Every structure is written in C-alpha cells, then in structure tokens.
Amino acid sequence: MFDYDAERFRVLITELTRSNVTEETWHWLSEKFLAPETSAVNSAFAMMPRKTGKLPIAINHELWVEIEKLKPGFTLEGWTIDRIGRLCLLLHLDPTDKEKYVKTIENLFLAAEVNELVALYSSLPLFAWPELWLMRCAEGVRSNIGLVLEAIMYKNPYPISYLDEKAWNQLILKAFFTGKDLNKISGIDERANAELASTLVDFAHERWAANRKINPHLWRLTSKFIDDDLLTDLKRLFGEGSLRDRQAAALTAYQSDSVLAKNLLKSYPELLKAIENKELNWSSLTPEE
Amino acid sequence: MCCSHSFDDRKPQVVAEAMNLDIIKGMKFFDPHVHMSSRTTDDYQAMADAGIVALIEPAFWLGQPRTGIDSFRDYYSSLVGWERFRSSQFGIKHYCTIGLNSREANNERLAEEVMELLPLFIYKEGVVGIGEIGFDDQTAAEDKYYRMQLELAKEAGLPIQIHTPHRDKKKGTQRSMDIAIEHGIDPKMVIIDHNNEETVKEVLDRGFWAAFTIYPFTKMGNERMVELAKLYGPERIMINSAADWGISDPLAVPKTAALMKLKGISDEDIKMITYSNAITAFAQSGQIDENDFITPLSVDQTEKFAGNTVLRGGQQPRTDKSSIIIS
Incomplete structure (x- = not known):
C-alpha cells in the first residue's frame, strides 16, 4: 500500500x-x-x-x-x-x-x-x-x-x-x-537518457539559430551520449561560448566516457584543473549570467 | 455582468477629455468588480501602470450558458487558480467572489448541482465573498437560489456582492435588499452593485454599501459619477469597472479618479471611493491583507526573491509596442 x-x-x-x-x-x-x-x-x-x-x-x-x-x-x-x-x-x-x-x-x-x-x-x-x-x-x-x-x-x-x-x-x-x-x-543526472539528450541538443540548436541564450545545464544531460555531432557542439562551446558555456562544456567532457571528449578537454588545462580541484562543478554554475 | 449593446446606446462623445492620468500618479486603486478572465494581458499591464494594485473578480455568466457541472467547477477553479496566478505576474493582487449568477439560476437541474459544489470553493484563500448573485429576470428560480446563497454566506461569514438587474432596476434593487434583511443579513455585509441615480439613496439610507459600475453606454458614465460623489460624499460608496467581454474599460476606476480630481473632489474622498471602501467592505471576509498589495509580491516572487521587491509592478517581460520588430 x-x-x-x-x-x-x-x-x-x-x-x-x-x-x-x-x-x-x-x-x-x-x-x-x-x-x-x-x-x-x-x-x-x-x-x-x-x-x-x-x-x-x-x-x-x-x-x-x-x-x-x-x-x-x-x-x-x-x-x-x-x-x-x-x-x-x-x-x-x-x-x-x-x-x-x-x-x-x-x-x-x-x-x-x-x-x-x-x-x-x-x-x-x-x-x-x-x-x-x-x-x-x-x-x-x-x-x-x-x-x-x-x-x-x-x-x-x-x-x-x-x-x-x-x-x-x-x-x-x-x-x-x-x-x-x-x-x-x-535524480537529474541518474535519469539522463539518450532520447532526452537528443531532444535537448535539438533545442540547443534551435536557440542558437534564434540567437538566444542556452541554459548551460542542458549539456550535463548529454555527457553519456557524446557522438560526433555532440563533439562539434562541445567544440563550439569551448571556442565561441561564454565562460559559463566553456565551464559547462568542460564538465560535460569530464563526465563523459568518450575518449575524444576527454582529449578535447585536455586542450583547456585551466578548466580541467578547476574541476579536479573541485572548484568547478554543476552546483557552482548558475543558469543565468 | 453585461448586457447586449444596442447601437442606439452608442452615442458619440461630444467633448473628449484627453486621457491624462498624470494627475493621479502615485495613487493606488482597488477595482472590486472586474472579469479578468475575459481580458487580455495588455489590460493587466495597463491596469498596473495606472495604479491598480488589487482587484476582485466575481463569478459571473460567461456569455453563454454552461451545460454541465464540470464547466462550473473549472471556472471557479480558474478564478482561484490560473487567473490569480496570471494577475500576480503583473503585480496585481487578485481576489474573487464565488456564486451562482442569476441567469444560470434558471437552469434548476444544474443550479442544484452548483449549490452542492459551492462549499468546496467559498472557504478557499482569497475568496472574499459570495457573488455576483441576485436578480436578472426576477423569476421564482432566481429568488430561490438567491435566498439559498444568502444562507450560505451567513453560515460562512462572507460578504455578499449583489448584481442588480438591468430591467426593472429600481424594484429589483429594493427586492434584493428586502430579501437580505428577511434572511437576517447585516446590511454592512452586503455590497449592492450597478447603482444609479435612482437607486443609490435608498441603498445608503438602509445601511448597505453602494457600488457603481463605470461602464460605457449601458451603465454609469463617470461624469455622472462625479456629480453623485459630490452629492452623497464618500461614505459607503465605491466604484468599479465590471469590465468583461463587452465594450467596457478596465481603467474605469483610475480614469474616474482622474476626473474626480479635475473636478475638485479631495484626495481623501477619492481614496475612499476608489480604494479603501472596497477593502473595508470585502475585508470582512478575513481574506484581505492590505500588506499583500502595498508591497506587491507575485506568487513566484515570494518564493524566489523572498521579500525582495525589486520586481515591483510585475515580472512579466514587456514588449516594445512602439517598434515593429518582434524579438
């Protein structure tokens, strides 16, 4: 009962x-x-x-x-x-x-x-x-x-x-x-799933096309599903994003099992170090700038 | 509640006073009768800009008859739910009165079911009275459900907001008051609405509250209202817009305040007629706390910003109406 x-x-x-x-x-x-x-x-x-x-x-x-x-x-x-x-x-x-x-x-x-x-x-x-x-x-x-x-x-x-x-x-x-x-x-991270990740990525692309901001927390739900397209997105975040976008990309790459994503993160040693020193995590990231 | 408009009523205004609300800037208004479910977000923004800080939405006839009890439930539920939330987003405190309107009292089968439903809603937070009830055609069924709802109001200790009929108004108004007295209701718990020059004297003499609806073409115009305010003073008098799905004006209260000011009525008297009397009357429900709208907080804001009133005046993003760009 x-x-x-x-x-x-x-x-x-x-x-x-x-x-x-x-x-x-x-x-x-x-x-x-x-x-x-x-x-x-x-x-x-x-x-x-x-x-x-x-x-x-x-x-x-x-x-x-x-x-x-x-x-x-x-x-x-x-x-x-x-x-x-x-x-x-x-x-x-x-x-x-x-x-x-x-x-x-x-x-x-x-x-x-x-x-x-x-x-x-x-x-x-x-x-x-x-x-x-x-x-x-x-x-x-x-x-x-x-x-x-x-x-x-x-x-x-x-x-x-x-x-x-x-x-x-x-x-x-x-x-x-x-x-x-x-x-x-x-349970936000535990219940991440491929279907959700794919919908969120579409949503992110839509926002980019409309020149609107994206909540960087979106990327955390994609970390277990990194494919070539997502890798391109991460590169874009690292290359063109705000500090918050780059932090989100770093956290996503760090949590993923993808070797390519992890290698990408190595190019940004200061972000990697911040994560390893526990200075940077999802809780320290606020959605709005 | 509105009526159907005939074109004969729509006389063009001869002299148009330019709309200028600057002279009432800083004043706060309370519109104790306005059907926001029938209005747009533009209205909410304009009302907030004009100084309206709180309002009462009486339950009414939606323009066509409901055919089942669920429609009534959803309507009452929207008055305490969605509409209240929508209003809060513009920094306006939303109260309501709940009741079975006179027109639909004539569908007796449904009216019986509505009477069973009412107790579920009248005790909810922010329900400040039973309303709008009273007479339309003055039929036997209207009489029956009016009386039943008076008893319900008495039991719940709630004020009563009474709609007076368009047709045979004077007798309908007298009859509404007679029946309330017959049921042992204290006149100070009763707000008689839609008064005019013909009805106001008796309403005030008998100790009831007299509300006036400033509504173009079919009810009171505000120049007449100014004359009445001069004649009777501010005691137990309040004005409202009763704005709904008809040609009506949700800014009727602040506009009339501006006209009163132009015509030399004192600020104290204007405040009583456009703000404090309505609060005094409906606060008898125990459901109005003036602090809720002196420092306005939307439902969301109380949670998110805990006491911070930076977003005073509403949190909805504004669109730039002077631009053709929509982004």
Whole structure:
C-alpha cells in the first residue's frame, strides 16, 4: 500500500502539526481525522490556512532529520503550517478503500487553488498506492504555474521513482523551458537518457539559430551520449561560448566516457584543473549570467 | 455582468477629455468588480501602470450558458487558480467572489448541482465573498437560489456582492435588499452593485454599501459619477469597472479618479471611493491583507526573491509596442 514506513511518518507529522497550532485549532483538526464523510475533508482542506495561519513551521533538528530519513529525497524545507496541516489531514485518510481514497484526493486536485496544489503535489511521494499517481504527476508537469512546477520538480522523490521515461523527459524539458534551477531537481543526472539528450541538443540548436541564450545545464544531460555531432557542439562551446558555456562544456567532457571528449578537454588545462580541484562543478554554475 | 449593446446606446462623445492620468500618479486603486478572465494581458499591464494594485473578480455568466457541472467547477477553479496566478505576474493582487449568477439560476437541474459544489470553493484563500448573485429576470428560480446563497454566506461569514438587474432596476434593487434583511443579513455585509441615480439613496439610507459600475453606454458614465460623489460624499460608496467581454474599460476606476480630481473632489474622498471602501467592505471576509498589495509580491516572487521587491509592478517581460520588430 505504501512504499515507506507511513505509520511512523504519520505519527511524526501529527506531532509536528500539533506543536505548530493552537489548542483550539488542534481540536478542530483532529476531529476531522475521524470524519468519514468526504465533505468534511473537503472543507477542512480548503479552510486550513484560516485555522493555522501560513507561517513557516517550527521544528527541532532531531524531528526534521527523522522525518526526512523516513522518506529519502523528501524535504520539509519551505513548508508552512497550513501545508503541514493539509498533509496531516491527508495522512489520516483511510487508504484501505482504494477507490474512495484515490477519488477523495483526486477531487481535491480538481478544485485546488495554487497553495493547495503545492501542498498536494509536494505530498505526492507520501500518498498510498504510489503507482496510481503517475498520470496526476504528469498532469502537474503540464501546469504553467511556477510554484506548482517547483512543488513537483524540486526535491520531490516521486517523479524520479515513478515517472516513465517519456513523462520524466517532459518534466526535464519543462524545467528548461520555464527557467527552473536544475540543481534542485532530484535524480537529474541518474535519469539522463539518450532520447532526452537528443531532444535537448535539438533545442540547443534551435536557440542558437534564434540567437538566444542556452541554459548551460542542458549539456550535463548529454555527457553519456557524446557522438560526433555532440563533439562539434562541445567544440563550439569551448571556442565561441561564454565562460559559463566553456565551464559547462568542460564538465560535460569530464563526465563523459568518450575518449575524444576527454582529449578535447585536455586542450583547456585551466578548466580541467578547476574541476579536479573541485572548484568547478554543476552546483557552482548558475543558469543565468 | 453585461448586457447586449444596442447601437442606439452608442452615442458619440461630444467633448473628449484627453486621457491624462498624470494627475493621479502615485495613487493606488482597488477595482472590486472586474472579469479578468475575459481580458487580455495588455489590460493587466495597463491596469498596473495606472495604479491598480488589487482587484476582485466575481463569478459571473460567461456569455453563454454552461451545460454541465464540470464547466462550473473549472471556472471557479480558474478564478482561484490560473487567473490569480496570471494577475500576480503583473503585480496585481487578485481576489474573487464565488456564486451562482442569476441567469444560470434558471437552469434548476444544474443550479442544484452548483449549490452542492459551492462549499468546496467559498472557504478557499482569497475568496472574499459570495457573488455576483441576485436578480436578472426576477423569476421564482432566481429568488430561490438567491435566498439559498444568502444562507450560505451567513453560515460562512462572507460578504455578499449583489448584481442588480438591468430591467426593472429600481424594484429589483429594493427586492434584493428586502430579501437580505428577511434572511437576517447585516446590511454592512452586503455590497449592492450597478447603482444609479435612482437607486443609490435608498441603498445608503438602509445601511448597505453602494457600488457603481463605470461602464460605457449601458451603465454609469463617470461624469455622472462625479456629480453623485459630490452629492452623497464618500461614505459607503465605491466604484468599479465590471469590465468583461463587452465594450467596457478596465481603467474605469483610475480614469474616474482622474476626473474626480479635475473636478475638485479631495484626495481623501477619492481614496475612499476608489480604494479603501472596497477593502473595508470585502475585508470582512478575513481574506484581505492590505500588506499583500502595498508591497506587491507575485506568487513566484515570494518564493524566489523572498521579500525582495525589486520586481515591483510585475515580472512579466514587456514588449516594445512602439517598434515593429518582434524579438
């Protein structure tokens, strides 16, 4: 039913929620845990910020570490009290009636405003029946709302574990098109694939033809697929690119298994040295100049 | 909500005042009734430039009847979702009111389903009232769903934004107020919209808020509005554009402020009529925090730039409209 220790997780989130709300709010919320009818869940979910406020959560270090350990890749960074209250409510839904459980959450998605969508999508890795949320996650990637995309893309372990290659590639392409910070996407390098690399290279050529800038992080996803064409691109980056382009080309060549690419990098000893000294890596590269 | 325009209504303006909003530069405006779903991004940019910092989008009739409940759900959901986000990109805080409009109350089968759907939306953040509801043809069905929604507003503690009919306006307005009182609604929770010279006195005398829609040809013109402001003062009076898919003007509020200023109405009075009264009325929902638009932050900006207001006025890139080059 769950792909992690959901029972322990629920206990900890409940404890965390309780310590962040007033006695009165806690009384209101904990009553909803017992309510069997969906309408009570619906209105409690919508009303949450009125009851809890929207301040960032207060949490001690031990609890933080324990929660994040239960679900590797999941983070509480940036969570507010209304969001944790919403998660807490969802974790108390009875997952044994699979159909009802999925329908209840799906209906919340259908009527959600932005903050609700953020709460729902960032909770995706914690829902029961994880394999059933694949379409929902892919649908979220189609959103044009920045915060919603970030809730799915940034430090969310769901997409990396469950999206198939096609949906994963859409997520990455969308991240480039919407100017997201690629360093925050979990699993970005692990899930690099030939199909994605080829689409990204086409995209890069399109940008070059239109005289537009290219996010240098694009090249990191090509490093395992260096062929003659990509080698030409790397040469172009080294020869005509900005400092950031040259750094990206160096990192790409360094990570690749291609002897030709590695030889090319040797012509730029100062960049090679920076990588070997750990002064240059993808995290030190920012997308915009 | 608009009506169909007849060409007879479109009298050409005899004297055109040159459009000059410089005299209201630095003033902030709140348009408490504007249907942005029907407007373009150019409108958003022009509104932000003219000083509009926040607005309310009431749920209304989209110009043709909806045939199923999902259309209502998607519409309400877009008011709290996509449209709110779109507005934030131009630095304008977007609120909405949610309700079943009077025209579609006449489709009783669908109206029943909508009544079941409403509780899912009215408690959401930034929903500042039930609206726009009231009478159109003044049918029995309109009466029924108006009353049901008054009860819903009472239960949720939300203000009510009332559309008054085009036809038989005076009686329709009186009837709307009578029924609200009958249901034990405090008049200070009710904003009566689309007033004119004929309706305003009774609305104010009975303790309701009086909103005026500055809308070319079919509703109030702003010269008439200036006269009304002089006559009645700024107490409990607010103006809006009700701009929608008809020939309307999303800059009606700042333009009218400019005209008021030209005609000698004080800055304090202008501020009440074009900004603070609307906030006072709708903040009774507990859902308006003036700080949200005094230092405007878009949804994205709060996350990315944490308190940094460098991008004040919106983050959408501007196109250079004076050039034929599009790059």
